[in-house]
Amino acid sequence: MSDSTASMLDVLQGFVHELRGAGLPVSMTENLDAMRGVEHIDMGDREIMRAVLGATLVKQQRHRAAFDTVFDVYFSLFSPAAADRAALDLPDELFGGMSGDMSGGGAGGDLSREELAEMLLRALQSMDMDELRRLAGMAVSQFAGMEPGRPVGGTYYLYRTLRQLDLDDLSARMMGQAHERGQVPDDPLGERLAREEFEGRLRELRNLVEEEIRRRLVADRGVEAMARTLRKPLPEDVDFMHASRDEMIQLQRAIQPLTRLLAARLAQRRRRRHRGHLDFRRTVRASMAYGGVPAEPKFRRPHPSKPEIIVVADISGSVASFARFTLQFVHAMASQFSRVRSFVFIDGIDEVTRFFEGTDDISEAVHKVNTEADVVWVDGHSDYGHAFSVFHDRHEREVTQKSSVIFLGDARNNYHASQNWVLQSLQKRARHVYWLNPEPRGYWDTGDSIISEYAKYCDGVFECRNLRQLERFVTTIAEG
């Protein structure tokens, strides 16, 4: 075994270790497969390397983003950008760029911002990847102001670099030039397609800049430290209440497939669970074949009793995103229930079922809930007590033995009266009363949270901070 293979195996072990640290389940066999796999390929080719490691180590598409992040960190030193440089003086060059030495950037060291923009524009027009990569490197040297050992994340440097490059301006100029050359047909459709094309190219540039920054950071801080800073929760573990904008989008996209999987699983289980009642007529008919002996009992098809779901959700600021996801999730699962009704409240309460019925665009419906529902009574601060008593007056009689009532909220009542007798009487009427709280259990009953007041009359109170927990809960109720 050559030295380079040996060191590659070390890198791989660190890599797998970090994947596990990020929460990906990598088994022993998969680890071995990866090691056997890389023996067959040219390790210099990063994309092939990514393909091989991805195929052996990641078996779920929703874990792929986490894998890619770790991969980019661990193999940033094997990137094409790195391969370009003489391997030996790599470290020197890296710090040269970082020490704020503006002229350290190879050929055209002291380019002005305008000159760099010009060159970028030209490279973007022809999509000359090598040139773009070189320019991205120069941009990082000039604008990021990277200092060795400084404990800031890559996003900070990325932001500084991109601000100087002014991508919006570049996009506008690309558009302008394309217009001048008559490359864009003079209609709105052509315009739209061209803009999408240019946005795609700029995204490419942004990725190159990001890659360059990551490479330098890794060289400065070492692979492990860097990977740890970038570690993000997997989509199913993202906390609803603290999700960033990107994570929100990820969650949105995770919901659909998840509900589909869950619905399929539930349907299958329900079908197989047990047979229905004895079908007397068909049993007698079948007994004719055996001379009147009912040797072959026949059964009715089971009638799975699907519960009716009533969701009552707090949509005030602090828990809004949680309520939104849960509503979306439950409505996406509507086929598993005989009916889903939803109510939203802040201090007033409004039924929003109508937004969801008759449309298959659930995100549109959620948008309507946020803008059109009449949920403010006095001041727009959560008042569970008032909302519940109104619910009691208007809708209590519609709650029956078949209904499961699910309350969503953090039970932070702004010190209003709890009116928990509403839940008490609901519990008598309904099949089940559940409460989902998006706060960590440790915060319950602190400050103005009065969850235990309500918990007295619930059949279950669940912590529900991420998709994983939400999925588990929905399985429980759908099974009856």
Next chain:
Amino acid sequence: MGERFESVSDVVARLRGVDYLADDNIAGVVFLADKLEKPVLVEGPAGVGKTELAKAIAQSTGARLIRLQCYEGLDEAKALYEWNYKKQLLRIQADREHETSWEVVESDIFSEQFLLTRPLLEAIRAEEPVVLLIDEVDRVEIETEALLLEVLSDFQVSIPELGTIVGRQRPIVLLTSNNTRELSEALKRRCLFLHIDYPEIERETEIVRVRVPEIDANLAEQVARVVRSVRELDLKKAPSISETIDWARTLIYFGRSEITPEVIGETLHVLLKYQSDIAKARKELVDSPGERKPGIAATKR
């Protein structure tokens, strides 16, 4: 060890030879599957060419494609083998006149000629190179999955009456899944994983040109760009590659050489299958293509 391909670029070239355009990821995984002799679990949205990939591998390596289409209720008898009991009955009845001993009859009716081979056994026994495609594996029950696992891990099967049949070669095995349910951990562990997504614009343009040879380069690129734009919308079902190809063919058929909003309006139903999706795309691309929510492209992907 598999020796079908020499290198990743060899995979790309050979697949290209049969009109399948593979990217680095696809080619890398196929190469690895051959070298490590492991089955590949292929996932991805409907119509991105999962089944096509298996066909292309078979064609490019000169192997026979054996396909096992999965469905709910698929069992051993339909996947592996079954005794042809009607023929066995006939054989026994035909024997009534002669005083043949039971042992003779038994050894006779449990011989090869009474065996109905199903796809899995066929793949194991094949003399010539084969590619085994297990299509839509997510449709079978967990129990059948266990059966598949057993076969895939050793590539042998024991038939009580005949003994163990060991595969003479290791075929390339592809399992496709539309992800309607989560497959078992054990199955995933034994497979390589390949997620095929919608292609990049350049690749889709090429695919269109390869599959619709009469199209000119410019129109093919326009097709790919419009399709990408459509996929950016928030749709119930984004257009698949096969729908892109259908659309390109439709355009040729109507004799269009240029894509205008009107042309899109006329032919959108080829690309999209849900009424709500068609309405949405029409609104975005045909009625007011200029107005576009800012930053939508930036937030996606």
